[in-house]
Amino acid sequence: MKPAARQELFARFKALNPHPTTELLYDSPFELLIAVMLSAQATDVSVNKVTRRLFPLANTPAALLALGEDRVRELISTIGLFNAKAKNVIATCRILLEQHGGTVPAAREALEALPGVGRKTANVVLNTAFGQPTMAVDTHIFRVANRLGLAKGKTPLAVELGLLKAIPNAYLQDAHHWLILHGRYTCKAQKPNCPECPVRDLCAYKPKTVAAADKPARIKKK
Incomplete structure (x- = not known):
């Protein structure tokens, strides 16, 4: 993707969502760290249910x-890998x-x-809790970066x-x-919502964008 297109892409994202943030619920850097640790192979929704308890x-x-590993394990047992996560949290x-x-x-x-805590978790905490311009590459960002042509790579580190x-x-x-957020709600893995994508004209993912151009955008019922 050329520099002008990259500039336009992020200008659109900013116009649509001027102050984006994580969907994990937290009130301190420590709460964020624990929430991100718990989010491995789990949705933010499921993690938020756990951290509310x-x-x-x-x-x-x-x-x-002081709560102890057994009690932590019990409280987070509704999410994946809860045994290992409880041990790591303690x-x-x-x-x-x-x-x-x-x-x-x-x-x-x-x-x-x-x-x-791996590189991705560290990047999330550094970015969201401490305001550092890091890039945490999860499955969504890995997919979106490659599809858009923004940063192609075969590994998360290469994409980062x-x-x-x-x-x-x-x-x-x-x-x-x-x-x-773009990968979670628009550029989905199996069924990307290209007709409603705000950056479709800038995207390099032709197999989907070309087909979508011939389809009318869906009208949402109020």
């Missing part, structure tokens, strides 16, 4: 550690207390050293590095949220 009981490293709380004074570090290396180069600096802080 969990955070009123314990929303600090000390409180969660281990992370212990490290935060012992090595970081109970606060979430704002550095990638320190975040990725926490159990259950490509996006960091391709996205205009003025839009980099919010780009993660725009792209994930």
Whole structure:
């Protein structure tokens, strides 16, 4: 995608959603960290249901550690991989207390050293909690970046590095949220909603965009 097209693409995203953010519910960097850890192979909706039960009981490293792994496991048992997640949450709380004074570090290396925290989770926390212009590439962003022709790559890291180069600096802080929301609600994996896509004319995904051009846009009933 050429520079002018990239500029236009993100200008449209910004016009439609000037202040995008995560759909995970949180009130502190620590709550965000735990929510993102729980979101692996789980929807934001399912994680929010869990954290609505969990955070009123314990929303600090000390409180969660006191709650214990068994109780945490019970509270998060409705989401996938809950056994491993409960273990990682407790281990992370212990490290935060012992090595970081109970606060979430704002550095990638320190975040990725926490159990259950990989590059994607670290990028989400750095971007959303600490305002750093990072790019967390999940399955949605990986798909959207390749389809749009914005940053093609065969691995999440390759796409991440490509996006960091391709996205205009003025839009980099919010780009993660725009792209994930676009992939979640418009550029879906199986049935992309090309007729209602706001950037269809800029997209390189011809097998869908060409076919969609011949279809009338759906009219939503009020």
